Amino acid sequence: MANRFVQKLEGLATLSAPDVAVLERVTASPRDYAAKQDMIREGDRPGPVFVVLDGWACRYKILPSGTRQIMAFLLPGDACDLHIGMLSEMDHSLQAITPARVALIPGEEMASMLDQHPRIANAMYKSQLIDEGTLRAWIVSMGRRSSIERVAHLMCELYLRSIAAIGTPEGEVALPISQIIFADALGMTPVHINRILRELREMGAMAFSRGSLRVIDPIKLVQIAGFDENYLHRRQRQQRAGLQA
Amino acid sequence: MANRFVQKLEGLATLSAPDVAVLERVTASPRDYAAKQDMIREGDRPGPVFVVLDGWACRYKILPSGTRQIMAFLLPGDACDLHIGMLSEMDHSLQAITPARVALIPGEEMASMLDQHPRIANAMYKSQLIDEGTLRAWIVSMGRRSSIERVAHLMCELYLRSIAAIGTPEGEVALPISQIIFADALGMTPVHINRILRELREMGAMAFSRGSLRVIDPIKLVQIAGFDENYLHRRQRQQRAGLQA
DNA sequence: CGAAGGGTTGATCAATTTCAATCGCGGTGG
DNA sequence: CCACCGCGATTGAAATTGATCAACCCTTCG
Numbered sequence: 001m002a003n004r005f006v007q008k009l010e011g012l013a014t015l016s017a018p019d020v021a022v023l024e025r026v027t028a029s030p031r032d033y034a035a036k037q038d039m040i041r042e043g044d045r046p047g048p049v050f051v052v053l054d055g056w057a058c059r060y061k062i063l064p065s066g067t068r069q070i071m072a073f074l075l076p077g078d079a080c081d082l083h084i085g086m087l088s089e090m091d092h093s094l095q096a097i098t099p100a101r102v103a104l105i106p107g108e109e110m111a112s113m114l115d116q117h118p119r120i121a122n123a124m125y126k127s128q129l130i131d132e133g134t135l136r137a138w139i140v141s142m143g144r145r146s147s148i149e150r151v152a153h154l155m156c157e158l159y160l161r162s163i164a165a166i167g168t169p170e171g172e173v174a175l176p177i178s179q180i181i182f183a184d185a186l187g188m189t190p191v192h193i194n195r196i197l198r199e200l201r202e203m204g205a206m207a208f209s210r211g212s213l214r215v216i217d218p219i220k221l222v223q224i225a226g227f228d229e230n231y232l233h234r235r236q237r238q239q240r241a242g243l244q245a
Numbered sequence: 246m247a248n249r250f251v252q253k254l255e256g257l258a259t260l261s262a263p264d265v266a267v268l269e270r271v272t273a274s275p276r277d278y279a280a281k282q283d284m285i286r287e288g289d290r291p292g293p294v295f296v297v298l299d300g301w302a303c304r305y306k307i308l309p310s311g312t313r314q315i316m317a318f319l320l321p322g323d324a325c326d327l328h329i330g331m332l333s334e335m336d337h338s339l340q341a342i343t344p345a346r347v348a349l350i351p352g353e354e355m356a357s358m359l360d361q362h363p364r365i366a367n368a369m370y371k372s373q374l375i376d377e378g379t380l381r382a383w384i385v386s387m388g389r390r391s392s393i394e395r396v397a398h399l400m401c402e403l404y405l406r407s408i409a410a411i412g413t414p415e416g417e418v419a420l421p422i423s424q425i426i427f428a429d430a431l432g433m434t435p436v437h438i439n440r441i442l443r444e445l446r447e448m449g450a451m452a453f454s455r456g457s458l459r460v461i462d463p464i465k466l467v468q469i470a471g472f473d474e475n476y477l478h479r480r481q482r483q484q485r486a487g488l489q490a
Numbered sequence: 491c492g493a494a495g496g497g498t499t500g501a502t503c504a505a506t507t508t509c510a511a512t513c514g515c516g517g518t519g520g
Numbered sequence: 521c522c523a524c525c526g527c528g529a530t531t532g533a534a535a536t537t538g539a540t541c542a543a544c545c546c547t548t549c550g
Contacts, residue, residue: 043475061385064471069388071381081377083370091378091476125328132326133336135380136316140306142387143314143432147538178496187388189539194498226309230288231336392506423528434507439530496547503540513530520523 003027003053004165005103008077011164013123022113023120027051027103033096041093048104051079055100056176060184061092070185072135073097073158075165082110082124098176126233133231142187145226150186151196152225155206155213160232173213200224248272248298249410250348253322256409258368267358268365272296272348278341286338293349296324300345301421305429306337315430317380318342318403320410327355327369343421371478378476387432390471395431396441397470400451400458405477418458445469 002010006023009015015023030053033039039050042061050057057074071092074080080094085107096102105113114121134157141150162173179197183190201207205221207214215221247255251268254260260268275298278284284295287306295302302319316337319325325339330352341347350358359366379402386395407418424442428435446452450466452459460466 067389069385071384139316140314144312
């Protein structure tokens with residue numbers, strides 16, 4: 001049974017048996033991180049490429065004021081930048097949110113893999129483009145959406161990404177995220193997140209509680225969020241379970 | 246005299262004469278865009294890679310409500326994503342802010358150049374990493390900085406980037422940006438931008454007027470912004486004029 | 491059993507938007 | 521040459537959103 005990383009790349013390009021074998025090899029000895037453990041910190045010299053095989057992680061930055069901003073969530077199968085090693089210093093930190101299993105791929109190994117396996121390179125570049133699009137979508141949310149729209153939008157995104165990554169069974173999706181973490185991701189206070197979640201619940205759009213998201217009225221949720229899934233480029237992928245339906 | 250793109254890449258890696266020759270060739274027939282003209286729109290099928298040789302451009306997205314969010318500024322020498330052609334649909338638009346001269350490099354030509362000129366590939370990947378870091382820095386600003394900090398931060402960024410791109414003579418830097426565009430980039434209203442600019446002027450930190458930025462007290466400005474230039478990774482580059490002075 | 495870390499709620503405060511006018515300048519047609 | 525127009529800049533006042541401050545609750549875990 002292939003790991004989440006291999007599964008994800010297979011969804012982005014048609015890989016040969018040798019391609020898969022190489023991917024299996026470079027992810028064969030993953031490292032485990034505890035929840036809240038930093039994988040690498042701002043200011044550190046970057047080394048290997050991080051690939052999350054299981055669990056959730058995030059990119060974040062702490063400001064002088066002590067507040068934190070999360071800039072991205074990494075779900076199973078997601079990787080940090082492929083060329084991370086080219087820079088002399090990390091400009092942000094990576095942290096496990098849940099206990100996580102992470103493959104560390106040395107820069108040279110990554111380079112030769114990209115060089116010798118064009119299909120892998122193709123899938124990984126696509127994946128990176130999608131990550132970048134997600135970054136841009138976050139900017140749009142933070143800049144121009146009200147807090148309820150912002151929360152709804154992130155929920156839509158995580159709902160789809162989580163299903164794509166984990167392949168969840170039914171209407172209820174596990175998002176192992178505290179309200180505090182949502183606050184750090186959305187640039188709001190935990191207090192306000194809490195109130196907005198209540199509002200969304202009372203509107204009958206969705207209910208989030210104890211790490212589990214239940215989408216009650218998908219159409220309403222998408223509408224509130226002004227959500228347009230095109231930035232996730234799911235058309236690139238094989239199977240796709242919808243949010244609209 | 247090499248164009249801005251070549252100059253920028255030379256700042257990121259040591260290029261050979263053949264490297265430079267190839268770069269000159271692929272940028273030899275640029276296209277001109279008028280101010281406010283779209284280069285490509287959300288939903289369009291991506292084609293060639295865009296490289297801005299002269300003038301300013303931006304990435305943006307229009308929301309259903311009609312508001313606009315700018316996600317990045319492209320200065321002379323800056324390029325859009327190298328692998329843009331891999332996706333089936335643009336998830337945002339590109340627009341010239343000023344009249345701009347732009348090289349369009351076909352995907353195949355780009356691919357073979359990256360393949361055959363490792364130094365160019367190196368420089369371009371570094372450049373892309375820096376662009377991504379800038380994206381993340383914007384998220385941090387939008388999420389966790391007050392409006393005065395946010396404005397000050399963007400001014401610091403554009404001051405340094407503009408000098409790096411254009412090589413400006415003295416204390417006064419040309420930023421061909423209206424207050425409306427700043428508002429669209431910072432997720433604020435033009436009215437509020439105006440008031441914040443006044444405040445920064447009255448504090449004696451900087452003065453922005455008619456497309457020209459004068460940094461009056463660099464230390465004060467950096468302090469207000471909580472600006473840490475590490476995300477621009479200027480250490481990667483050759484010459485560097487400071488903001489701290 | 492006690493402590494810690496979320497989660498929840500109310501009351502108040504502050505930042506930013508919204509609405510509404512006015513101003514100024516560069517360009518254009520008469 | 522000059523009045524007019526359109527767009528960006530500027531300012532004031534009112535309305536709104538979200539943050540802050542302060543409790544208190546609940547569950548988990550050592």
